[in-house]
Amino acid sequence: MRWLVYKVPRKGGPDLFYVALHPFWFLEVEGMYSKLEAGGEEITIQLLTPGGEAEGVERQVREGLLDTFYKDKKLISEVLKRLLSYYLGLLDPLWLRLFLGPTMLVSGLLRGYLSGGAAHVLIGLYLILGNNYFVSRIVKEIRGYYDEVERGVEWALKGLERVECVEHPGLRRLREIMEEAEDKTEAYIEALHACDRLGLPELKEFYCFSAPITEWRYREPHLGFPLYDEERKPRRFERRRRPAPTPHRARAEGVDLFDFDVKARYLYRLSTYRELHEELERVAERIGAEGITVYEGERGYEVKAYEVGDGEEARILIKGGCHGREPAGPLAILQMMRSLEEEGRYTDEVLSRSRISFMPVDDPEGYSMRAWIGVDMAGREEHWPPQGGPYTLQGEAALTALRLLNRGGLHPLRLLEYAVRFRDPNVVWGDNVKSPRIAAMQEYLEEYRPTFAVDLHETIGKMADLVYKGAGILSIEDFYIPPETRDRLEEMMKRPENRLARYLSGRRMLRGLLGLEYVKTLLAEIPEFEVGEAMMRHVAERGFKVYRGEYQKLLDKPSPEWPPQLISIDEGRTIDGPLLFKLDIRVCPAWLHHRFGTLSYTTETFQNPLDERVGENLAFVEGGILKILGIGDGG
Secondary structure: OEEEEEEEOOOOOOOEEEEOOOOOHHHOOOOHHHHHHHOOOOEEEEEEEOOOOOOOHHHHHHHHHHHHHOOOOHHHHHHHHHHHHHHHHHHOOHHHHHHHHHHHHHHHHHHOHHHHHHHHHHHHHHHHHOHHHHHHHHHHHHHHHHHHHHHHHHHHHHOEEEEEEEEOHHHHHHHHHHHHOOOHHHHHHHHHHHHHHOOOHHHHHHHHOOOOOOOOOOOOOOOEEEOOOOOOOOOOOOOEEEOOOOOOOEEOOOOOOOOOOOOHHHHHHOOOHHHHHHHHHHHHHHOOOEEEEEEEOOOOOEEEEEEEOOOOOEEEEEEOOOOOOOOHHHHHHHHHHHHOOEEOOOHHHHHHHEEEEEEOOOOHHHHHHOOOEEEOOOOOEEEOOOOOOOOOOOOHHHHHHHHHHHOOOOOHHHHHOOOOOOEOHHHOEOOOOOOHHHHHHHHHHHHHOOOEEEEEEEOOOHHHHHHOOOOEEEEEEOOOOOHHHHHHHHHHHOOOOOHHHHHHHOOHHHHHHHOHHHHHHHHHOOHHHHHHHHHHHHHHHOOOOEOOOOOOEEOOOOOOOOOOOEEEOOOOEEEEOOOEOOOOEEOHHHHHHHHHOOEEEEEEEOOOOHHHHHHHHHHHHHHHHHHHHOOHHHO
């Protein structure tokens, strides 16, 4: 079998591989890959290039395919729960179930299933039977489909025989267009119009996304991944330190550590990264913080850290801005630093016993664009526009789901087509990190070695407003749970097989019989859980809402040899495991815990006014610092 691959020229970036096959080609005919394997067929890659070069093609095709297809199965559950909760989550009250369910079902049947009544029938059945029936059914279908994808990818890579390199005159002309044009926009527009003339209409999509823009780079089409002539290594960056000036603090009445008098007008005034950066620099000088330039990107954006405090009892890391579309974290860190301009009740004690590193913005370029960044397996980073991110399925995929619901089904093929090759930068920390920016941050943290860390995140949108109602949640990252305990939890908390058992498991009064009390008892013995409880309690004491959902779950094992990934209980706290063992990459707080034994936490604030989200972050961090130092009520 011949596999056609294009080496697509670009301007201002590496060439891309484009595989001219539908990403699920081996599933178009049921069992197709098995038949090919049984017949002993081998795959030959025919690479069409501008100049005939083929060095490293085989390795990079393998890496690109793995990065495109081999997604963590955590995505499956997230997609399902997000979509189902988004459209059907408000239809759960008992009176709606008993009244609206039969009404919708009868209405759909009267209108006719194929005449526009499919959605009514589905919603009616959902209300009558309950969401467990639908979730279980769809999860099973997608999981089986996903297993087929994995087996197909494994076979395709195993059957890779050789690479034939063919020089293509059309690609050579596109390369000339890229080289001759001075402006990227001009080059892409000319290439877009030239594709048809050169007999390469399938490559138009690569240039049409980039033609209207110069500053923002949109997502490339599916199965395009970067081609580098040699393996990319993170470039070295020498950190720069600015000496700490002498601070001058005035006494502040009514302030413990952080000032919660957050002015919304002040926050909204800082609408650009430049304004935020200038304010951070001004405040850092006034509080006597040592400024460290951790990394400087190609466009001149600097990742900064500000260290303050003389103590050695605790080394504290407060970071935010991992995702450019989440301003509450960086603004909260600014407010924390501003609070240190004044002398609160515990300011001197905290700074004399600990050293605090504030890292306000992980991705300053993304913050300036209000865009997410994605990192691929080669270390290349791309930004998404404000309306979406690497794993955003609430836009186009949600609309697709609505259309599919109206046609009577939610087929997994359509959902998984929206999975992209880039990963969230929050989950690519570890020994195998290839992003120069994240590698530089890791190198800085290797030297700093925090003992307590909080990573600030937020969720904004209709989903946050419907489900979490403007509350804060705390995630306890990746603390060790013995395998036998995990197995016990999984046995107690897995979804029952029959409908009656599923119904009983959903009743609140019976949850103690199904393991909830055991989970509470177990987690209460973990020190990290104790600190997390103090942080949650402090948020509530400060007058902010804390999510108190009535749920418990254990996410299924992604594959037989991996442990369960998520344990959560009804207090709005979760314990997360590493997402990708095989690639040796983890979420940042999980990497901190594995590397240094750091007490690492992730906070998430939800749909509410910006000043309230900032205040919740202040309360989370203040509660944690007071707890670990044993100060005041936190001790």
